Amino acid sequence: MEGPSVSVRKGAWTEEEDILLKKCIEKYGAGEWHLVSARAGLNRCRKSCRLRWLNYLSPNIRRGVFTNDEVDLIIRLHKLLGNRWSLIAGRLAGRTANDVKNYYNTHLLKKNVDRSLDLDPRLNPSDPKLNIKVIKPRPQILSKKSFPICSNEYMKINTTAAAASSTSTPASDNFLNENGEIMWWENLMMNEDETDYQLQQGLTDDIDLSVSGEQTANEKLEVIEEDNCDSLGELYLDDELWNLVNP
DNA sequence: AAATTATACAACCGCCGCATT
DNA sequence: CAATGCGGCGGTTGTATAATT
Numbered sequence: 001m002e003g004p005s006v007s008v009r010k011g012a013w014t015e016e017e018d019i020l021l022k023k024c025i026e027k028y029g030a031g032e033w034h035l036v037s038a039r040a041g042l043n044r045c046r047k048s049c050r051l052r053w054l055n056y057l058s059p060n061i062r063r064g065v066f067t068n069d070e071v072d073l074i075i076r077l078h079k080l081l082g083n084r085w086s087l088i089a090g091r092l093a094g095r096t097a098n099d100v101k102n103y104y105n106t107h108l109l110k111k112n113v114d115r116s117l118d119l120d121p122r123l124n125p126s127d128p129k130l131n132i133k134v135i136k137p138r139p140q141i142l143s144k145k146s147f148p149i150c151s152n153e154y155m156k157i158n159t160t161a162a163a164a165s166s167t168s169t170p171a172s173d174n175f176l177n178e179n180g181e182i183m184w185w186e187n188l189m190m191n192e193d194e195t196d197y198q199l200q201q202g203l204t205d206d207i208d209l210s211v212s213g214e215q216t217a218n219e220k221l222e223v224i225e226e227d228n229c230d231s232l233g234e235l236y237l238d239d240e241l242w243n244l245v246n247p
Numbered sequence: 248a249a250a251t252t253a254t255a256c257a258a259c260c261g262c263c264g265c266a267t268t
Numbered sequence: 269c270a271a272t273g274c275g276g277c278g279g280t281t282g283t284a285t286a287a288t289t
Contacts, residue, residue, distance in 0.1 A: 012257070012283085034274065050275075051258065086277060101278075102256050 009043045013052055017042055021049060022057055030058070055098045062094025066103055074100060075108060 013021075024040035030053060033046035042049065055061070066074070070092055077088045085097040085104075092100065 010259070031275090045259095046274080047260090047276090048258075054276095055257075083278065097277075098257075105279095106255055 008037075008045045008048070010048070013056075017044070018052070018057060021052060025053055025057070030054075051098075055096045060094055061096060061099075066095075066107075070095070071103075071108070074104060078104060078108075 020040045020042055021036070024036055024042075028036075028039055033050045036042070036046060036049040037044050040049070044052075073092060074088060077091060081087050083101075085101040089095050089097040089100045
């Protein structure tokens with residue numbers, strides 16, 4: 001199906017190839033990757049071209065060392081989302097999923113395991129009373145009052161911004177304020193203790209997310225809010241809701 | 248200084264979901 | 269409904285460079 005019919009070039013990209021690809025994207029825009037190699041005069045497969053652009057050549061990419069804030073955010077988002085690198089990268093302006101994945105695997109993977117055991121004595125797996133088991137990352141409960149995703153204002157801002165932004169990595173700047181800071185970061189920080197507690201206590205009972213009929217994301221969220229938040233004061237961020245509030 | 252080992256990261260591979268035919 | 273092709277994703281590998289012996 002997707003195998004190349006003729007041999008295509010593999011391995012590291014040359015400067016000449018980069019220039020050809022850049023000129024092609026400048027002329028035709030990013031997309032239609034199956035046509036790019038022909039348009040650019042490259043003997044590369046569509047995936048190679050796409051990857052080279054998204055991970056290296058795109059002007060939106062920010063290179064250089066990860067800041068402390070970025071590293072903290074990666075750690076916390078990974079805790080929330082697991083290995084969903086594109087989602088994580090989507091919250092780090094200018095960083096690609098590949099960059100984040102590489103950074104995590106090389107810098108944080110071992111450190112993270114060590115740290116999680118060091119920081120929280122309750123998670124010491126050597127303690128037989130705790131019966132620690134490895135669990136997959138799971139959706140989070142976030143307090144409505146301190147995580148303002150429920151507000152219509154928030155939805156208005158972000159659904160509009162999302163509609164105008166590209167869907168692929170690197171991230172849009174939807175979540176940056178005028179100072180280039182990540183807007184929801186503080187909220188995430190504030191909620192960490194709460195969500196950790198709730199996860200440990202298993203307080204993640206499903207909340208009804210069913211919404212009938214065709215509705216906009218904003219309308220859907222309002223219905224979900226109405227059905228659940230008023231009585232419970234919480235939102236259950238499963239995939240559907242997460243996608244709604246992080247378009 | 249040379250050999251070996253560890254690290255960082257660019258790139259590839261296989262799979263998936265979705266749209267189209 | 270099945271086949272096909274596409275964009276996209278995460279896991280993994282290959283290799284250049286740095287650090288260590």
